Amino acid sequence: MAAPDSTPTQVTTDIDFSRSGIQTGSLQVPYSHDRDAYGFLPVPLMVAQNGEGPTVLLTGANHGDEYEGSVAIMHLMRELKLDQLRGRLILIPALNFPAYLNGTRTSPLDKGNLNRLFPGDANGTPTQMIAHYIQTELMPLADYIVDFHAGGTTMDYLPMLFVNRPLDSEAVVKTEQLIEAFGAPRLMYLDNLESDLMIGSAARKNGTFFATGEFGGKGAVGLEGLAIVERGIKGLLHALGVVPAFEPKDRPAPTRRYSFRKEHYIFSPVPGIFEPAFKLGDQIKTGDLAGLIHDPYRPWNEPEHVYFRGSGLAVMLRTLARVEAGTCLGHLAEEEQPPV
Numbered sequence: 001m002a003a004p005d006s007t008p009t010q011v012t013t014d015i016d017f018s019r020s021g022i023q024t025g026s027l028q029v030p031y032s033h034d035r036d037a038y039g040f041l042p043v044p045l046m047v048a049q050n051g052e053g054p055t056v057l058l059t060g061a062n063h064g065d066e067y068e069g070s071v072a073i074m075h076l077m078r079e080l081k082l083d084q085l086r087g088r089l090i091l092i093p094a095l096n097f098p099a100y101l102n103g104t105r106t107s108p109l110d111k112g113n114l115n116r117l118f119p120g121d122a123n124g125t126p127t128q129m130i131a132h133y134i135q136t137e138l139m140p141l142a143d144y145i146v147d148f149h150a151g152g153t154t155m156d157y158l159p160m161l162f163v164n165r166p167l168d169s170e171a172v173v174k175t176e177q178l179i180e181a182f183g184a185p186r187l188m189y190l191d192n193l194e195s196d197l198m199i200g201s202a203a204r205k206n207g208t209f210f211a212t213g214e215f216g217g218k219g220a221v222g223l224e225g226l227a228i229v230e231r232g233i234k235g236l237l238h239a240l241g242v243v244p245a246f247e248p249k250d251r252p253a254p255t256r257r258y259s260f261r262k263e264h265y266i267f268s269p270v271p272g273i274f275e276p277a278f279k280l281g282d283q284i285k286t287g288d289l290a291g292l293i294h295d296p297y298r299p300w301n302e303p304e305h306v307y308f309r310g311s312g313l314a315v316m317l318r319t320l321a322r323v324e325a326g327t328c329l330g331h332l333a334e335e336e337q338p339p340v
């Protein structure tokens with residue numbers, strides 16, 4: 001394994017992470033450009049610390065057009081009372097803040113896709129500098145990280161928590177406790193399929209417990225996903241003893257478990273207009289029709305038929321009709337039994 005990057009970060013902050021109390025402020029990412037030579041890009045955050053307990057880092061809008069986690073974190077910021085806290089919370093509603101303000105997946109400043117730029121670069125573009133700061137400054141502080149995603153503008157997801165499949169019995173027990181505490185209706189095992197350039201991979205290398213998830217999409221705030229995230233955060237903070245007062249009042253149905261493989265994805269073979277033949281939540285069998293791709297230049301022609309190559313639950317559907325050859329149209333997930 002490569003040694004951790006020891007290049008000092010260029011990002012500064014007015015927050016003192018070792019101080020007790022509630023602090024609000026920003027990470028300050030230097031950005032020199034035509035309209036401002038010496039300025040910085042703010043990434044707003046809250047750090048709350050009281051007494052002994054673990055450090056939990058909650059982040060949203062790693063992709064700038066994914067909102068449920070971001071909104072839930074903003075709600076939490078306003079609801080949190082310092083005397084309820086046992087430990088430290090680091091709350092960042094929008095990790096890629098320039099992308100968030102722009103309402104886009106990637107940053108308008110450098111086209112940076114933050115979740116494909118880890119471990120980042122201390123002296124790189126703004127998005128690379130943010131990734132480097134997260135990896136070298138924030139991760140070492142955190143015992144638990146939950147990075148909330150959604151489908152963004154181009155996709156819609158059934159709300160699901162994602163975790164890496166734990167590999168030893170101790171990790172199974174810990175992961176199961178946190179899955180139950182979060183109480184999501186569905187869980188996806190990532191099976192270490194994520195790219196090395198993603199925040200989850202960075203967390204794994206750091207030895208930090210990491211969860212993520214897809215909680216909606218369409219570039220909107222989905223109310224079902226938002227409710228799942230809000231309940232999940234409270235359940236988790238209660239179970240970890242960080243905010244004992246957040247005792248969940250409900251007892252959600254047991255979390256259903258899923259995993260996915262390459263053949264669960266469908267892609268458009270041609271450019272055109274995608275007419276889906278399925279909805280989120282449908283049970284799909286191998287060979288079922290996934291959709292039609294109409295040819296805008298020869299609209300009288302029979303459309304291209306796209307078929308599923310696997311079976312399972314439809315968990316993701318593309319939201320935009322205009323597609324290119326190679327565009328991902330959706331994916332399935334296969335249900336599996338919880339560990340005994």
Ligand SMILES: [Zn+2]
Pocket residue numbers: 062063066115149150152
């Ligand atoms: Zn995302």
